[in-house]
Amino acid sequence: MLNFTFHNPTRILFGEGQIAEIAQEIPAGARVLITYGGGSVVKTGTLDEVKRALKDFTVLEFAGIEPNPTYETLMKAVELARSERVDFLLAVGGGSVIDGTKFIAAAVPFTGEPWDILAKQAPISEALPFGSVLTLPATGSEMNGGSVVTRKATQDKLFFVNPLVYPRFSVLDPTKTYTLPPRQVANGVVDAFTHIAEQYLTYPADAKVQDRFAEGLLLTLIEEGPKALAEPENYAVRANLMWTATLALNGLIGAGAPQDWATHMLGHEITALHGLDHAQTLAIVLPAMLQVRREEKRAKLLQYAERVWGLREGDEEARIDGAIAQTRDFFESLQVPTHLSSYGIGAEAIAPLLAKLEAHGMTALGEHQDVGLERSRAVYALAV
Amino acid sequence: MLNFTFHNPTRILFGEGQIAEIAQEIPAGARVLITYGGGSVVKTGTLDEVKRALKDFTVLEFAGIEPNPTYETLMKAVELARSERVDFLLAVGGGSVIDGTKFIAAAVPFTGEPWDILAKQAPISEALPFGSVLTLPATGSEMNGGSVVTRKATQDKLFFVNPLVYPRFSVLDPTKTYTLPPRQVANGVVDAFTHIAEQYLTYPADAKVQDRFAEGLLLTLIEEGPKALAEPENYAVRANLMWTATLALNGLIGAGAPQDWATHMLGHEITALHGLDHAQTLAIVLPAMLQVRREEKRAKLLQYAERVWGLREGDEEARIDGAIAQTRDFFESLQVPTHLSSYGIGAEAIAPLLAKLEAHGMTALGEHQDVGLERSRAVYALAV
Numbered sequence: 001m002l003n004f005t006f007h008n009p010t011r012i013l014f015g016e017g018q019i020a021e022i023a024q025e026i027p028a029g030a031r032v033l034i035t036y037g038g039g040s041v042v043k044t045g046t047l048d049e050v051k052r053a054l055k056d057f058t059v060l061e062f063a064g065i066e067p068n069p070t071y072e073t074l075m076k077a078v079e080l081a082r083s084e085r086v087d088f089l090l091a092v093g094g095g096s097v098i099d100g101t102k103f104i105a106a107a108v109p110f111t112g113e114p115w116d117i118l119a120k121q122a123p124i125s126e127a128l129p130f131g132s133v134l135t136l137p138a139t140g141s142e143m144n145g146g147s148v149v150t151r152k153a154t155q156d157k158l159f160f161v162n163p164l165v166y167p168r169f170s171v172l173d174p175t176k177t178y179t180l181p182p183r184q185v186a187n188g189v190v191d192a193f194t195h196i197a198e199q200y201l202t203y204p205a206d207a208k209v210q211d212r213f214a215e216g217l218l219l220t221l222i223e224e225g226p227k228a229l230a231e232p233e234n235y236a237v238r239a240n241l242m243w244t245a246t247l248a249l250n251g252l253i254g255a256g257a258p259q260d261w262a263t264h265m266l267g268h269e270i271t272a273l274h275g276l277d278h279a280q281t282l283a284i285v286l287p288a289m290l291q292v293r294r295e296e297k298r299a300k301l302l303q304y305a306e307r308v309w310g311l312r313e314g315d316e317e318a319r320i321d322g323a324i325a326q327t328r329d330f331f332e333s334l335q336v337p338t339h340l341s342s343y344g345i346g347a348e349a350i351a352p353l354l355a356k357l358e359a360h361g362m363t364a365l366g367e368h369q370d371v372g373l374e375r376s377r378a379v380y381a382l383a384v
Numbered sequence: 385m386l387n388f389t390f391h392n393p394t395r396i397l398f399g400e401g402q403i404a405e406i407a408q409e410i411p412a413g414a415r416v417l418i419t420y421g422g423g424s425v426v427k428t429g430t431l432d433e434v435k436r437a438l439k440d441f442t443v444l445e446f447a448g449i450e451p452n453p454t455y456e457t458l459m460k461a462v463e464l465a466r467s468e469r470v471d472f473l474l475a476v477g478g479g480s481v482i483d484g485t486k487f488i489a490a491a492v493p494f495t496g497e498p499w500d501i502l503a504k505q506a507p508i509s510e511a512l513p514f515g516s517v518l519t520l521p522a523t524g525s526e527m528n529g530g531s532v533v534t535r536k537a538t539q540d541k542l543f544f545v546n547p548l549v550y551p552r553f554s555v556l557d558p559t560k561t562y563t564l565p566p567r568q569v570a571n572g573v574v575d576a577f578t579h580i581a582e583q584y585l586t587y588p589a590d591a592k593v594q595d596r597f598a599e600g601l602l603l604t605l606i607e608e609g610p611k612a613l614a615e616p617e618n619y620a621v622r623a624n625l626m627w628t629a630t631l632a633l634n635g636l637i638g639a640g641a642p643q644d645w646a647t648h649m650l651g652h653e654i655t656a657l658h659g660l661d662h663a664q665t666l667a668i669v670l671p672a673m674l675q676v677r678r679e680e681k682r683a684k685l686l687q688y689a690e691r692v693w694g695l696r697e698g699d700e701e702a703r704i705d706g707a708i709a710q711t712r713d714f715f716e717s718l719q720v721p722t723h724l725s726s727y728g729i730g731a732e733a734i735a736p737l738l739a740k741l742e743a744h745g746m747t748a749l750g751e752h753q754d755v756g757l758e759r760s761r762a763v764y765a766l767a768v
Contacts, residue, residue: 001398001399001558001624002399003401004398004399006395007394007395010391012388012390014390015385015640016387208604208608212599212603213596216597216599216600220592239385240385240591240592
């Protein structure tokens, strides 16, 4: 097991009806800015439920944070929060809204150029406190300190990670996910699955607990993901999916274990250049990535084959082939296609994607930092 | 899944050499009281290592916190901390030292009778901040807000739980466990195993993630426990055991799941009246408890039989019998006897134990609050 520091101060309020408890988690007298996305939280009544819970606070709203939140939009919220002297943010939505809110929280008190927080990993010394009400289990942003933001003008999709931007609290009410479109449900399962794979499918590091936890989360996604699509209002299914997606990226399974993240980096460029959903890019890249790097990942792929997919027969190559095929089939079964060509993207897209990777310094990716542009090319080529 | 709140603010510093980092976790200028037990941390050099890390602080020491820490001893530390105006505590040792330090932390600023914190669950509004350097993986006290204290004069073993007594940080350095006596290693495995059982072997509650995590921890204990006895200086084994014992009782696997804890309550009385090690009492009580309550726990016992012990053959009764027998055999294989008679205690002990349970109000135990004195009598009788 590698040495690690684990510290996750986010308070989780889990279960139906927990939105009513948020007033107790926000300092009395705070001026609260509610941030949200395209309006589904208006339609479903979640925004009203939040506002009722905050009836004793001064509440402002900022709507319109997009999927793959943009710097351009978020800076408008930063200006609003500054001019209105907001002292608490409340993200109501999915990972994009929470990621965007983290950037707002860091940018409001930042004295330099806020873009540098992303582009130059400029250090931040404070952030506005914030909470979240999660409506879409997927990214894990509700219980971690990471944020991904896209600059529309340049199509750069960049991230920052900071302990100051853990949510103070996050409400996880599974009933809020009942009305999600199937595409978002499926995307969430793929996203969480890939988060786990990035922290699990590397090389053995004697991190038995982390491995068992990762396998438990994967098994839960495989069992519950299809059920969530078939029975949208099954509370137990939604609850298990929601908690799984949170635990997939709250630092627990990655603490003390090697981590990869090359799939995410290659996926980010696809979203930036072609606008695909984040999870769609992961579904495209992950199976190809595992195939291209099967030698270095051999031991963990065999463990994955056995413990997650029950593949104990045949030789090693057959079991690895089987595990990769099962992964692909699982994503496809959720109606998330796993080839670029399924989205109308051909081999001509590879060169611009590699150019973006190079421009972002993504030339030594993976747990061994040995995924350079040639191997990334091989992954993209296999993913067409 | 049941509704839950999960909040665990303890920072974990895991791995060899992490003691050197503790100075950064303690407020500059703090007067630090180091608390420890019978002196093994002196012999092993761990105390010196801690003092070297704290060379820039004013450091005081309080030695002599016993296994099953006593109120009488702890109150001496409270007086010392008050008179010396200590503002940070650092527990160096196992669960007893950390539990004891939690009581000291709560009692120092407490204006009433400190015993009431335990006996009357008197509310506390503040506690001294403290950290821990763990030397014995077992109780999970290093990452939770619970504490068990015994009053020597009356042989009462009582507990309190409070969010104010989570350690600010805990150092988990697996090399500090190399020199533990085999009995303490084995006890630690039994203790962690039983903590998991108390949160897992209840009834199905659609808490799939928690179940998978619990099973992962149990499997790790079963794999690594015997190895730790056979190869005391195997770092990977020690690391997995240490992290497993912490995760067994940090609130994670119990969040949203029903919990039992009857085994602990019956065990506490055995320690109080007969002085057995805490883990010895758990090894005695747990198999008998599962046997007496096998009907209400049927579904989870069958799941446990299959996923933890690989028992898939035979009818349900045979699989449950097998799972209980495997549990008992596992404890015995660690040289922790599972019958009262192995410790020279006979059936005559049962009436006084029941009287203590009654005196402590422990008459409606378990996940259904239906373990009264008659069922406790049956458990003790089966455990003879």
